[in-house]
Amino acid sequence: MSSVRAYRQILRRKSRQIRVGNVLVGGDAPISVQTMTNTPTADVAATVAQIQAAERVGADIVRVSCPDQESALALKQIVPQVSVPIVADIHFHYKRAIEAAQSGAACLRINPGNIGSAERVREVVKAAKDYGCSMRIGVNAGSLEQDLLEKYGEPCPEALVESALNHAKILEDHDFTEFKISVKASDVFLAVAAYQGLAEACDYPLHIGITEAGGLRAGTVKSSIGLGMLLWSGIGDTIRVSLSAEPAEEVQVGYEMLKSLGLRRRGVTVISCPSCARQNFNVIKTVETLEARLAHITTPLTLSVIGCVVNGPGEARETDIGLTGGGNNTHQVYLSGVTDHRLKDQNIVDHLVGLVEKKAAEIEAAKIEAGKIEAGKAAEKAAENAAE
The missing domain is CATH 3.30.413.10 (Sulfite Reductase Hemoprotein, domain 1)
Structure with a gap:
């Protein structure tokens, strides 16, 4: 096969690296593909089945919503039954974040500014540190803070970026930097401009997506345009294609995007x-x-x-x-x-x-053989070093 030509190469934005469970995000790690369950999280069997279906088509990370205590505590039963790291989606109530961390979540999707006092943020950060959780700051054009809407008059790229950086500073002030950021919007132009601005303003890994993109066909097209522009310009460390469809469909579309740009291949x-x-x-x-x-x-x-x-x-x-x-x-x-x-x-x-x-x-047999050869070389090198 011909070598990759220069015009096909994408230079990815340099970002710091964090860990979501056993998945590295940012830095030189492969762009990971995420999805989100749509079952009631407290329905453990249904949620596990949906996560496992997403795993089979290659999901790297799966997010579940934890709107109440029952859902947060259900992670204790869900996490042991799946292979991928689980992100707990938290809005407003800080105790849900603490419960999710204690229940096995690998990451907390949260906006620190929305969960109350500095003391509450401190408790969530402590739980994240104690249980090895990273975080995602998830800014959305549909739920911007009122003061930013008053300042800018409407959701705009500058408002999304400012919101993200404000939330980031809260975590930084609590000596916590194991987080990634998203600035999603359903408007392609708004989302792309916001991510471009955020990419210039910080080096945190970015989770990219066009939120509420629509059904399988329309949402795939809309997401492909927005995410394609970002990925082509080197922006994006982990992606979710937000579709009104089964989570496994989101994962498959995500991989097709990455394959089409030569960023990651599966299957x-x-x-x-x-x-x-x-x-x-x-x-x-x-x-x-x-x-x-x-x-x-x-x-x-x-x-x-x-x-x-x-x-x-x-x-x-x-x-x-x-x-x-x-x-x-x-x-x-x-x-x-x-x-x-x-x-x-x-x-x-x-x-x-x-x-x-x-x-x-x-191909797989050749990989195994190559691994054995490398392991042998490493063993020989170790033996030589020991002899010296």
């Missing part, structure tokens, strides 16, 4: 044509079936499925596995960009699934 990236009268097989149905059949593959690799020879060979040269439609129901298969063999119509999906699974297994 099979399918390059396919929209199809036209030149197609030599049913491209749309084939791709739809392939995506469903290949959903279990987590190894990053590329598959091109092109209906005719106009663009097919060129795309195949750039992918791990490629299929180009040909005449007489006979199509060309490429492996690692090189012509390999021909294939008849009726075998397309099964054959490509088999090739992808084989390639994924080879």
Whole structure:
């Protein structure tokens, strides 16, 4: 495969690094993908099932709402049953934050200025330190402080940034810096401008998202525009795509965004044509079936499925596995960009699934072998140092 060209490289903003459970956020860590449950948190079985579904498609972090004591305490049962770190979403009541930290939350999503006196903030910070929690300062255009609305007249980038920095200072004054910040808005222009301003004003890791983006289709488009602009300019350490859809859908869309920008890859990236009268097989149905059949593959690799020879060979040269439609129901298969063999119509999906699974297994085996070699080298080096 060809090397990554200079014009494809994104220079990420330099930020400090924090830890959300076992996930690093910021610095040189991969951009993590988050989602949020929509079940009643106190319904432990339903919430665990939804978190586990998000885990299966690659969620790195999952947020749950803790509006009351029952929800906060339910984390004691939820956290042991899931693998990803849990963020407790807290609004206003400081005791919910303390209870969530005690119950196993890895992070508290909170606005320090909204939970009362300095003493209450101090108690929340103490709980976060005692139980190893990080925090997220979550500023939202729909819930800006009244004094900022009076100062600026309306939600604007400057107001969002000022709110975020005010909350950050409260935590800094309590000697707490293990936090990330978000400044979300449902308006793409407002959100992007606010994140750009915040990125210049501080080096804290940023959680990016376009809030209340809409349903699966409209929300995906809206989020892709806003988050795409930010990610392309190097802004964003962790993302959530906010959709009126199942949490697992948010995660899958998030990964597709990161894959399209070359920032992070998980699973099979399918390059396919929209199809036209030149197609030599049913491209749309084939791709739809392939995506469903290949959903279990987590190894990053590329598959091109092109209906005719106009663009097919060129795309195949750039992918791990490629299929180009040909005449007489006979199509060309490429492996690692090189012509390999021909294939008849009726075998397309099964054959490509088999090739992808084989390639994924080879890649994973090579990783294991490389790890063994590195471990051996490290052991040899340690032995040499001990001998000296």
